[in-house]
Amino acid sequence: MAHSEAGSIAAAAVFLAGYSIYFTILTKLFAQRRIKWKSRYLFVYIHVILRLCGMALGVAFSSMSWDNLDQRINVLIAYLVFAAEGYFSLVVCCFRFLIVWQENRFGVSNLEPKITKGTPFLERMRLNFRAPMMGIHYALIGANAIIISGSSILAGSLDSSDPDNTKQKEDKGKALRVAGTAIFLALVQVFAFVAISSYRKKGDRTLLLILGTWPLLSVRGIYGILAVVINAFSYYSASIYTDSGFSTTFVVGEHVLGTLMEWLSCGLLIATHFSALSGGEELHESWGDAEKKDQDGTVVGDGDHLSKRRSSEV
Secondary structure (H helix, E strand, O other): OOHHHHHHHHHHHHHHHHHHHHHHHHHHHHHOOOOOOOOHHHHHHHHHHHHHHHHHHHHHHHHOOOOOHHHHHHHHHHHHHHHHHHHHHHHHHHHHHHHHHHHHHHOOOOOOOOOEOOOOHHHHHHHHHHOHHHHHHHHHHHHHHHHHHHHHHHHHHHHOOOHHHHHHHHHHHHHHHHHHHHHHHHHHHHHHHHHHHHHHHHOOHHHHHHHOHHHHHHHHHHHHHHHHHOHHHOOOOHHHEEOOEEOHHHHHHHHHHHHHHHHHHHHHHHHHHHHHHHHOOOOOOOOOOEOEEOOOOOEEOOOHHHHHOOOOOO
8 A cells, every 4th residue: 555545544544533532522421411412512413423424434535446436536525525514514513602602601692692482483583584693504504515516526527538528627616615615714704703702791711612613613714725726735636646645745734734623623612511510510501492581672591690600600
């Protein structure tokens, strides 16, 4: 086996083991009922599962022979889809953690205000569509679909025998992947803006851990764009395939600028649970409608009582 290709397998295997550790930790916490299934940690759990699948496909892709081109291309498409889903799910996780933090500290989240029980259906629909998080969800879903479509088109260009058709597919696929990743990157900056604004009002170490994902996911997003426009980082470029396997630049870029950034971000989100244990109560979370409104009519979430607790918060 080529040296660099063996290095790619080893790197994917390391992160496969790393995500297996996260999977074990979360499974144990769920089993012991220290965290609830209906909570933000479910989103993290889904992300971990997606990345486990992605890392397993990464090992498989690096281990396969180019003698079976069609099969390897199919594995590549699956790997890139899971990579996109991993980034997508992690950005969703960050927003969910921020929303819960805001509900606990401020009593209500400006990203996703709770709707009081008994609200008529049409009014409920109107309020849901007016919530900023609804627009963010749609933007994330749209960007995710664009990236997956671009990945499929680019992968399809690898076995095209028509040079003109190949170039057309490459340009279209690259444009879609850049556009989708740019939307993800822009939404990460939106998350950072809201988180920093919240921190200035009433910051604590839990929010600092959540905010710590911002630079990591920004690097991940920038790399996602570079992996399309710079041949040295692209699976679709012949320049990364050398006589000794994958180029060192490609292996380092893929696993340090890409996978490592997601793994560290995931770890920071999981760490908020243990940070809470060492300094106070866990962030309270409830899925469903708000029970009441305060005196001036502002919607109050179930975590309102925690926003008024002692100053030595988590």
